[in-house]
Amino acid sequence: MKNILLVEDDLTYSRIVKTFLGKNGFSVQTAIKVKEAQQLLSNSTFDLIIADFRLPDGTGMELLQWTKSNYPQTQVILITHYSDIRIAIKAMKLGAFEYITKPINPDELLATVNESLSTKVTETTSAEATVIRTASPKQKYKSSYVIGSSTEAEKLEKHIQLVAPTDLSVLVLGETGTGKEFVSRRIHDLSTRKDGPFVAIDCGALPKELAGSELFGHVKGAFTGALENKTGHFEMANGGTIFLDEIGNLSYEVQIQLLRAIQERTIRRIGGNKETQIDVRIIAATNDNLLLQAGDGHFREDLYHRLNEFTLSAIPLRRRKEDLEDFADQFLEESNERLDKRVTGFSPEVWEIFLGYDWPGNLRELRNIIKRAVLLSAGSHVEKDALPADLYEPTGNLIGNRSNTSSISGGSDLPSPKDYKSQWVEQEKELIQKVLMDTKFNKSKTARILNMDRKTLYSKMEKYGLD
Template sequence: MQKILVIDDDTDICMLLRRFLTKNGYEVAISKSGNGGLVLLDEFHPDLVMTDFRLGDMTGATILQKIHEKKPLLPVLIITGYSDIKTAVNVMKMGAVDYITKPLFPDEILVTIQNALQKATQTPSISPNKPKANSPKKGLVQKDHIAGSGQESKNLFRQLDLVAPTNYSVIIYGESGSGKESIAQEIHARSKRANGPFVAMDCGAISKELAASELFGHEKGSFTGAINQKIGHFEMANGGTLFLDEVANLPYDVQVSLLRVVQERTLRRIGGTKEISVDVRIIVASNERLLEASRKGKFREDLYHRFNEFSIEVPPLRQRKSDIMEFAHFFLAQTNEELDKNITTFAPEVEAVFKTYGWPGNLREMRNVIKRATLLSEKDYIEAKSLPFELMNHERLLVFDTPFEQRAPESSYQEPAQHLNLKSVASDAEYETILQVLKQVNYNKSKAAKLLGIDRKTLYNKMNNYNM
């Protein structure tokens, strides 16, 4: 039976998740604080952690860092409100495997957990004498990634066609969620190394103390906790491709060792004396310019020049307008398969929103929006009411991100819209008030009900009425 640790300071969420996950065959432990969760990490030995992004005693970023210091490969799901999606995307760069937005939906929770656990079990298993790495087949790459047919996508894949057959090192630049790892997999699948392993390492998810061990491996007894021999990512990728995501997060001293391995094509495991030859193509990714990082003293300039044999820019989703609905239908087809649904298309108003929204979380955000909308849809198409409030009202909400002195002046009188009436105004005001109070108390419904002066059952009914 797989174990899940839930960390959330909302008692209701903890109890509901424990009951729901236990019913679905998981063993569950709960903690209402980050520090308590870290203690359970050693006692309970979970296969997966679900933690609220905003805890009373520490932030989501802090607890994620502390979890990965203890257990670097343990998958962590972040629970967050939709309004915190930008921050959640940033936390994912630190190693969270995925995020779930509130309110929580049972089918979405199960699918996300199953995907996270499956991804964790696909991490290469290693024997002391023979490395074994995950080698994605071309069919899998094509299933998990769509090229797009717009001009931006054509330019991107024209570059892929040029560099893939070579043995060049490649730097992939792009915003978080824009699909950098998928591009790296695509380069590997089109290369002469396609039959070899593709090994990915998220440099932002590994603590400084363990980064060298993850890259180069270690011998038994080489440091405290090294109870077995470990083969590093370089050896696992021998004959194939090593993908280093967010490479600028590697500690400076590890960068020195990395440069030597890249130049000499040999390595020594930590605590070892034997030189081991490796034949690896390196692809790295970053959401910041490595040359600028080198000028700030964060990244070695000589290592940057060694990697910079070819660079690729992955455009953000907002610059790929002609591809937006193609991507949307691709994710819809994936979600239909995951949830065993048969939703065929999107309402016209939904398409209009998709094409005008800025997509700060890029393809990852779009995938999660469509997964949630598919769960909520009662018809054979995605309706506007199934989309998050912030997505449907993004143009109006942009006003609050604009400095007051830059806002357009308002006239003293505006003709009221004909469809406006007191009932709709009251409903809108009630919705906004509930939403703001929920955000204020980090979606603790007991606290929200108390502040609103209503009981919790009434709050749940109102949230259900407003499809919150």
């Protein structure tokens, strides 16, 4: 019998989910706080954690990171409200197996639980388990890259084919979920290095104190806990391509090491004195404004120019609606194969909803919505009732929708005013603009006053045209 830890502070909701999973053959223990869950994990063995994102003493994200650092073999599913979609996407990058949204459909929950427990986590270090995705000549995979037919998509593909055969370092820019890794893998597949490894690293998930070791390796005894020699990701990628996602998250010290590796084409393991030659093409990606970070002293400008020999921009889904059908068909095929279903298409009503939606989570959001819809569909086509209500109801962003009798739901039924979002956006823009003017555009001081990190401030400034 598989052991599940359910972390949920809504006791009624927790009892419903525990009972449901218990009837389906699982042993379930519950906790209501992050610290309580950590204590249970330290004293017992669990195959899976299902955690709500919002908890009294922290977040499910914090529990996810702690679990992946200490118990990398334990799978984690995050429960969110639909308004937390960007957070959920970040959780996937940090190692969560999946996220599901409230109100939860029982069939969706059970299928996700079964799938997570049947998926084996590669036994490696915690950082590697959560951030490394390596493709070598011996590892065949089916590419999910969709070129698209829109003008912007054709321009992007043209630039990819232009830069791929070269050895130029490429900087891929774009919002979260726009497929920056797919673009990078496409470059690798069309390059002369296609038979070499493709090593993808999420720099945002690398522990700061171990980032240098993860990238460049270390020798035995280099620091406390270095019990044996370790090969870094740059050596693993030798002869191929290394993809550094969220490059702006690297510390200044690691940036210096990275700059040296690019300039000299050599690396030195932490604690070692031997130089190792490397033949690696570097593709970096970010949704940050690195030039702003450089101006603020948090990203080396010389490193930026080394990485930015050629720039590509991954396109937000809202700007390529002409390609929506291509992506939806691809994700439908993937979902049918993964869930062993035979759904052949989407109803006209669903297409109307898809085309009218803004897709803040971009391709990653579209993929997850289609996978969920395929799971819930009994007929040959995806119908409206298989979609989250938030896609088509302005006031549907509820914390648990009890009107959906087929769902496991929880929380309060308090809808927001129809124009609340637009009012909030305008107020936020005015507040940021006022503080920037008061601080004479001192971004560090502005971020402190607004109680947000610099990355968030940069992102909002760009969004509101305040840079």
